[in-house]
Amino acid sequence: MSEYPTLNKMGVTSVDNVDRYTLRHQGDIDVLKIYYKRPKGSFLSRTKKFSFVSGRKAIPLEARSSKAFDSIVDFSPQLASALKELKCLDAKRKESDPIDPKQKFISDLDHLEKVMTEKMDDIRRQINELK
Known part of the structure; x- marks a missing residue:
């Protein structure tokens, strides 16, 4: 059994090569981008991008324009799980290689x-x- 089941389901199998990741929001979509450490000349991709529909569509239109809407964070469950695994992976790497x-x-x-x-x-x- 894998230590990172969500990442494996997403196709991130070489977790040891994950260098960093970013998360940004584009409208109603959350975009997770994972960057890999690759040797020079490698044919493998240096990044993988994943899009997740955020749950903000379920919020009434009147509430969307309020200031409280900006503080609402409603990630997809898969994205939340992937972020948790990436943070764990990041913490492990920092322990072994400050x-x-x-x-x-x-x-x-x-x-x-x-x-x-x-x-x-x-x-x-x-x-x-x-x-």
């Missing part, structure tokens, strides 16, 4: 610089194609 905050910031900055450079190069290429 991350230096300075190194994490430097790594994040390097990644951001790479993404921005690639995006700027792409925009320049598109501009040059317009001539």
Whole structure:
């Protein structure tokens, strides 16, 4: 039996390679994105994205515009279970391999610089194609 049954049902079988995850809301959909550590040149995907319909549709329309609506969190049960397993996985990883905050910031900055450079190069290429 797996230690992470919800993640396994979702197709996340290489839990040891999970690097991090993000959760964002797009209208009535919650989007969970899982990032993997992959060796350079690997053909395996670096991310997996999962969408869950949130339960906010069941709330009366009048209540949706109130300030109290913003504090309502109604995740799908599968999403709540997946987040719990990801937090557990994250806690285990931090115990076995503590991350230096300075190194994490430097790594994040390097990644951001790479993404921005690639995006700027792409925009320049598109501009040059317009001539």
